[in-house]
Amino acid sequence: MEKMDSRKLLFVSLMIFSMFFGAGNLIFPPQLGQLSGTNMLVSMGGFLISAVGLPIIAIAVVAKAGGLHILASRVHPRFALGFTVLIYLSIGPLLGIPRAASLAFEMGISPFLSNTLSESNLPLFIYTLVYFGIAYWLCMTPSKLVDRFGKALTPALLVLIASVFLFSLFKPIGEFAAPIGDYAQFPFLKGFLDGYMTMDAIAALNFGIVISIALKGMGVTEEKNLCQIR
Numbered sequence: 001m002e003k004m005d006s007r008k009l010l011f012v013s014l015m016i017f018s019m020f021f022g023a024g025n026l027i028f029p030p031q032l033g034q035l036s037g038t039n040m041l042v043s044m045g046g047f048l049i050s051a052v053g054l055p056i057i058a059i060a061v062v063a064k065a066g067g068l069h070i071l072a073s074r075v076h077p078r079f080a081l082g083f084t085v086l087i088y089l090s091i092g093p094l095l096g097i098p099r100a101a102s103l104a105f106e107m108g109i110s111p112f113l114s115n116t117l118s119e120s121n122l123p124l125f126i127y128t129l130v131y132f133g134i135a136y137w138l139c140m141t142p143s144k145l146v147d148r149f150g151k152a153l154t155p156a157l158l159v160l161i162a163s164v165f166l167f168s169l170f171k172p173i174g175e176f177a178a179p180i181g182d183y184a185q186f187p188f189l190k191g192f193l194d195g196y197m198t199m200d201a202i203a204a205l206n207f208g209i210v211i212s213i214a215l216k217g218m219g220v221t222e223e224k225n226l227c228q229i230r
Helices: 006-020 023-065 068-072 077-094 096-108 122-139 142-170 187-197 200-217
Strands: none
Touching (some): 006 023, 006 142, 006 200, 023 068, 023 187, 023 200, 096 122, 187 200
16 A cells, blocks of 8 residues: 655645534534534534545545546436536635635724724725635645645644633633533534535535546556555
8 A cells, every 4th residue: 555654644634624623623513612612522523423434435436436527426426517517616605715715804904993984894895805815726736735724824723713702711701501402402413414514525525536637647647545644
């Protein structure tokens, strides 16, 4: 079996993490923690299955098949076309793109704007152009994603996440409360649905081939080994 050294494997892992960590991962886990209360562990179990387990399975399947369209073609060519288009639209202009741009702007830019600028749509428009211009530039060279994400962007992201975690750990906003709504009656199922709402499982159907290309660029050439790197 083709092997990767631990350093390359670490960078690939960091790249995958940064590709999946998006707006939904900022929204739903804190919401789950607040609303599930004393049922947090049960809800988190369902969340991890749909937000982590399903994406990992999807990456492996798509990478081994050679792409989403090839995989879906096993059902029917017309199904493959329609399904692929719907997936791209879902994680793109219909859901994923607007959520990614608006959340990043509201959390990183909007709090620092003056009252006059906050009432205008121009800052959001300019930010969106710059934000997705950078995203487009990154996507044009998938073979360099490991270096750009794994060595630079992901470590910075992990530092920020660790800072939020430590601050919340030592200065919590309060004690665990009683679960609210569906978190009280169906904590596992509600957590599972929250995990699916991150859209990671859907995004993995497209990310699988990108990750496959990155692995092939690092010397993993046989299709059967793409899901068995060690």
